[in-house]
Amino acid sequence: MTSDITRASAAELADALSRKDISAVEATQAHLDRIAAVDGAVHAFLHVDTDGALAAAKDIDQRRAAGEDLHVLAGVPIAVKDVMATKGLPTTAGSKILEGWVPPYDATLVSKLKAAGMPILGKTNMDEFAMGSSTEHSAYGPSRNPWDLERIPGGSGGGSSAAVAAFEAPLAIGTDTGGSIRQPAAVTGTVGTKPTYGGVSRYGLIALASSLDQAGPCTRTVLDAALLHSVIGGHDPMDSTSIDAPVPPVLEAARRADVKGMRIGVVKELGGEGYQAGVRQRFEESVQLLVDAGAEVVEVSCPHFEYALAAYYLILPSEASSNLAKFDAMRYGLRVLPEGVDDPSAEQVMAATREAGFGDEVKRRIILGTYALSSGYYDAYYGQAQKVRTLISRDFAAAFEKVDVLVSPTAPTTAFKIGEKLEDPMAMYLNDIATIPANLAGVPGMSLPSGLAPEDGLPTGIQILAPATKDERLYGVGAALEGMLSDRWGGHLLAQAPDLADLTSAIAKEARA
Numbered sequence: 001m002t003s004d005i006t007r008a009s010a011a012e013l014a015d016a017l018s019r020k021d022i023s024a025v026e027a028t029q030a031h032l033d034r035i036a037a038v039d040g041a042v043h044a045f046l047h048v049d050t051d052g053a054l055a056a057a058k059d060i061d062q063r064r065a066a067g068e069d070l071h072v073l074a075g076v077p078i079a080v081k082d083v084m085a086t087k088g089l090p091t092t093a094g095s096k097i098l099e100g101w102v103p104p105y106d107a108t109l110v111s112k113l114k115a116a117g118m119p120i121l122g123k124t125n126m127d128e129f130a131m132g133s134s135t136e137h138s139a140y141g142p143s144r145n146p147w148d149l150e151r152i153p154g155g156s157g158g159g160s161s162a163a164v165a166a167f168e169a170p171l172a173i174g175t176d177t178g179g180s181i182r183q184p185a186a187v188t189g190t191v192g193t194k195p196t197y198g199g200v201s202r203y204g205l206i207a208l209a210s211s212l213d214q215a216g217p218c219t220r221t222v223l224d225a226a227l228l229h230s231v232i233g234g235h236d237p238m239d240s241t242s243i244d245a246p247v248p249p250v251l252e253a254a255r256r257a258d259v260k261g262m263r264i265g266v267v268k269e270l271g272g273e274g275y276q277a278g279v280r281q282r283f284e285e286s287v288q289l290l291v292d293a294g295a296e297v298v299e300v301s302c303p304h305f306e307y308a309l310a311a312y313y314l315i316l317p318s319e320a321s322s323n324l325a326k327f328d329a330m331r332y333g334l335r336v337l338p339e340g341v342d343d344p345s346a347e348q349v350m351a352a353t354r355e356a357g358f359g360d361e362v363k364r365r366i367i368l369g370t371y372a373l374s375s376g377y378y379d380a381y382y383g384q385a386q387k388v389r390t391l392i393s394r395d396f397a398a399a400f401e402k403v404d405v406l407v408s409p410t411a412p413t414t415a416f417k418i419g420e421k422l423e424d425p426m427a428m429y430l431n432d433i434a435t436i437p438a439n440l441a442g443v444p445g446m447s448l449p450s451g452l453a454p455e456d457g458l459p460t461g462i463q464i465l466a467p468a469t470k471d472e473r474l475y476g477v478g479a480a481l482e483g484m485l486s487d488r489w490g491g492h493l494l495a496q497a498p499d500l501a502d503l504t505s506a507i508a509k510e511a512r513a
């Protein structure tokens with residue numbers, strides 16, 4: 001274990017820590033060393049908190065030595081997406097407009113990680129304000145996919161998934177408004193869960209679209225996701241949309257890992273035309289494994305999913321344009337004075353700051369949102385989109401009358417090249433075609449690796465969706481499938497990822513040539 005701490009899963013690390021085979025300081029230092037070695041190439045982190053992480057680890061070691069009863073994940077380090085407020089640690093949401101902002105408080109989720117004794121390694125890169133599917137919209141440059149450094153690691157939470165895939169962190173926190181946990185998981189060969197809306201507190205999460213945003217775990221295994229879900233889930237009086245109920249029994253389900261007799265629906269509208277052949281092939285093979293394991297698999301139609309993307313791109317910009325109004329140059333981060341204006345008005349300062357501080361994608365969505373919400377257009381756009389949202393929820397309700405969970409490919413393609421879709425917003429938006437319906441309906445979803453696509457050797461993902469508050473079903477099916485896929489692929493897919501040292505030198509060689 002000590003020789004290869006960063007390769008261990010969080011569950012394995014937790015065991016080693018509780019047996020005192022390793023210390024929390026050793027576990028944390030090993031990951032900090034790995035970050036120092038590879039993050040120059042991967043760029044998963046915007047900020048690494050070496051001192052804070054080691055201090056937290058030292059504290060855990062002392063408490064363990066004193067015989068204190070600690071949380072099972074105590075001493076297991078974690079990375080946090082830069083959209084969560086962390087007291088005393090810079091929090092930018094990937095935007096220039098928040099450069100230099102240091103929150104005076106912790107998000108509830110961050111307080112829970114700290115209470116569990118988990119050292120926070122740092123903050124991970126993301127598309128600006130979580131708008132995107134590649135991290136290329138980060139104001140601080142893109143993250144890179146550890147499978148191929150010339151490709152994107154997905155987005156918006158590409159930094160979190162890349163960190164986990166590159167063994168820089170055993171666990172990370174992501175947020176998923178339209179797919180930003182699940183799509184990066186799919187293209188990096190990792191696991192990502194979007195819990196039921198309201199299952200994890202949004203207090204301290206810098207809002208993109210408040211009715212869609214949900215934080216959740218980015219991990220390498222389903223069991224690790226369940227462990228982390230159990231830490232961060234649960235009711236929070238500080239978030240009025242938080243569900244007042246215990247965390248669903250996700251750990252028990254992950255340990256049971258059983259699909260026998262389960263009814264599983266393949267969503268007819270997801271996974272057909274427009275999906276890469278290898279993504280479809282690995283999906284179909286995974287479905288066959290579920291059949292072989294005794295699940296009852298049927299095709300289910302969700303006819304309104306066809307309109308999900310269109311509805312999302314009205315609802316999301318509408319909510320985002322209103323949420324982003326608070327970046328007014330008065331309270332947080334950047335303040336730019338207009339050039340050549342003596343004694344500028346507050347409005348002029350605000351305009352100059354927003355012009356300089358927001359990137360193109362953010363501006364595009366603010367314009368879309370304010371347009372959709374303007375009087376005269378409100379009913380035609382925002383109102384209509386809300387009606388579609390209701391129809392999508394009804395599709396889910398009807399489907400879950402017939403089946404326990406739904407499955408589909410997570411993303412239509414494997415990781416694309418950096419720059420490939422940057423100039424074509426619609427091509428970028430289409431990445432989330434299969435993940436968005438769950439956000440619109442508030443139901444939970446998980447992506448796990450389904451294999452490597454034959455045409456490019458890159459990871460593919462399968463998505464599992466369950467009814468609201470039944471998150472445990474994701475874990476039961478996910479863990480069962482993970483076990484079968486591990487037999488099929490001879491262990492964890494990430495064991496087949498190229499060595500980052502080789503990739504880095506290949507890129508350096510190319511740059512020299």
Ligand code: GLN
Pocket residue numbers: 130131132133155156175176177178179180181208316429432
């Ligand atoms: N890619 C989607 C978007 O750009 C999803 C983003 C997210 O889930 N934060 O809106």
